[in-house]
Amino acid sequence: MTRTVVVVGTGGAGLATAIAAAEGGARVELVDKQAAIGGMLHIANGEFSGAGSRRQAERGIEDSPQRHLAEVQRISHGRVDADLAELSVRHQGELVDWLDDLGFEFHPDCPGLIHGHEVYDVPRTYWGVEHGRSVITVLERLLLDQVRAGRIRMHLSTTMTGLRRDGDRVVGVEVERDGEAGVIGGDAVVLATGGYDANLELRNRFLPEHCHSVLVGCLDHATGDGLVLAEQLGAAVSADGIFLPVMGLIPDPERPRHAVDYREAFVEMAPAYRTPHEIWVNKDGRRFVAEDTTSPERRERELLRQPDNTMHVVFDAGVVEHAPVSLIRNPADEWTPERFAAACETSPWVTRGDSLEELAERLGVDAEALGRSVAAYNAGVESGQDELGRTTLPRRLDQAPYYAITTVAASILSRDGLAVDTGMRVLDTDGQPISGLHAVGEVLGNNKFAGDNYVGGMSITPAMTLGRLLGSRLAAAQPETQAESHPVKESR
Numbered sequence: 001m002t003r004t005v006v007v008v009g010t011g012g013a014g015l016a017t018a019i020a021a022a023e024g025g026a027r028v029e030l031v032d033k034q035a036a037i038g039g040m041l042h043i044a045n046g047e048f049s050g051a052g053s054r055r056q057a058e059r060g061i062e063d064s065p066q067r068h069l070a071e072v073q074r075i076s077h078g079r080v081d082a083d084l085a086e087l088s089v090r091h092q093g094e095l096v097d098w099l100d101d102l103g104f105e106f107h108p109d110c111p112g113l114i115h116g117h118e119v120y121d122v123p124r125t126y127w128g129v130e131h132g133r134s135v136i137t138v139l140e141r142l143l144l145d146q147v148r149a150g151r152i153r154m155h156l157s158t159t160m161t162g163l164r165r166d167g168d169r170v171v172g173v174e175v176e177r178d179g180e181a182g183v184i185g186g187d188a189v190v191l192a193t194g195g196y197d198a199n200l201e202l203r204n205r206f207l208p209e210h211c212h213s214v215l216v217g218c219l220d221h222a223t224g225d226g227l228v229l230a231e232q233l234g235a236a237v238s239a240d241g242i243f244l245p246v247m248g249l250i251p252d253p254e255r256p257r258h259a260v261d262y263r264e265a266f267v268e269m270a271p272a273y274r275t276p277h278e279i280w281v282n283k284d285g286r287r288f289v290a291e292d293t294t295s296p297e298r299r300e301r302e303l304l305r306q307p308d309n310t311m312h313v314v315f316d317a318g319v320v321e322h323a324p325v326s327l328i329r330n331p332a333d334e335w336t337p338e339r340f341a342a343a344c345e346t347s348p349w350v351t352r353g354d355s356l357e358e359l360a361e362r363l364g365v366d367a368e369a370l371g372r373s374v375a376a377y378n379a380g381v382e383s384g385q386d387e388l389g390r391t392t393l394p395r396r397l398d399q400a401p402y403y404a405i406t407t408v409a410a411s412i413l414s415r416d417g418l419a420v421d422t423g424m425r426v427l428d429t430d431g432q433p434i435s436g437l438h439a440v441g442e443v444l445g446n447n448k449f450a451g452d453n454y455v456g457g458m459s460i461t462p463a464m465t466l467g468r469l470l471g472s473r474l475a476a477a478q479p480e481t482q483a484e485s486h487p488v489k490e491s492r
Contacts, residue, residue, distance in 0.1 A: 022149075048464070115294075160225060217249050227418060253349075355400060424440050
């Protein structure tokens with residue numbers, strides 16, 4: 001009897017699971033509340049990592065899953081889920097080769113080192129020419145092949161409202177589309193519903209209290225639906241209290257507590273990509289970290305210690321005129337110095353003052369403190385000895401007008417999530433599997449693969465890698481129940 005697998009979510013995890021299950025002979029019901037597939041891949045940088053790939057070998061890069069795992073443990077301070085991380089890392093090089101075989105459009109710099117996170121010792125990170133959308137392009141082609149073959153049925157614009165049980169076993173999902181309720185039954189249900197960071201109440205439940213003011217940096221659909229419904233069935237949910245911010249996001253003047261879409265603009269923080277000509281001050285007008293530190297973790301942790309997790313990037317007319325790279329960037333790197341200079345005069349993201357005192361007033365910071373911070377930095381430029389240990393000191397900040405871009409720590413990736421075993425079976429609060437219920441991707445929480453840090457490629461790669469393993473495993477299993485579906489109108 002053909003096995004039916006219900007997959008909820010069409011991000012990298014859900015697509016990989018559904019495709020693998022269909023290729024293995026299962027019938028797949030694929031559900032998503034969005035009208036289009038892809039989830040957070042639409043805005044993600046789409047960086048994935050894997051050791052022992054053909055691309056590494058072609059470039060003479062020696063690497064192995066064992067070495068990769070050791071680096072994951074190092075960067076995460078040993079706080080990953082050891083079993084899940086090992087399972088994923090062991091197969092991630094295979095995922096890279098699989099994407100290569102499918103014609104994935106790798107950026108020519110791949111494999112490379114990424115400096116937005118703590119850096120690996122070995123180039124093992126990959127990304128597409130269109131970032132996360134490059135992943136969608138490849139997976140969508142496979143998905144449509146399976147849809148045309150009749151092995152995957154799509155239910156887009158369809159919201160999961162509940163999990164259907166028969167006794168102790170999950171046998172389907174309750175859904176709603178266009179106001180019409182229905183049930184989609186299956187022999188197994190996979191939650192690939194992503195994170196919760198757009199749901200402020202739920203997000204703040206997991207964040208330290210002093211971080212409740214951080215910006216929402218993800219898309220609006222990330223509301224934690226799968227986590228909430230599984231928890232109602234007794235699923236265990238982690239509460240590690242771990243949070244590291246995404247830095248450089250700009251508050252959206254039209255959406256309080258939200259960031260400007262970073263596909264449009266963000267402040268580049270990494271000195272590997274942009275030599276800092278500015279200083280960073282907190283809401284008290286004081287510098288708090290050397291702006292040229294090469295450790296993303298250090299600057300992220302320092303920002304969390306600042307009032308309201310807020311900082312002002314302060315610069316002057318000399319920076320606008322002489323800095324070779326714009327402070328503002330986007331993934332397409334379309335922010336030329338000329339465009340940045342124009343934005344400094346017109347953009348609501350940039351605060352301007354004809355003097356430091358006027359800038360301080362408009363920022364709402366203490367003018368004397370800001371003046372002392374700038375004066376001390378300028379003295380460091382002259383002496384070559386910065387009080388915070390900064391070594392990149394290109395020029396004084398002393399040419400009016402003065403400018404600042406305010407940036408606030410942001411949450412974009414859910415750190416906590418559902419507990420699962422290495423079969424991706426959701427566990428209850430007693431550590432026992434909830435029969436028929438599985439989960440993969442960000443709904444598990446990124447802490448399982450990155451510990452208390454960010455680890456290059458250890459978000460989307462485990463999502464797709466473990467999704468492929470799960471889909472194949474579910475397709476090969478024997479049906480445990482006779483699945484029955486009463487879906488709402490089909491949407492493709």
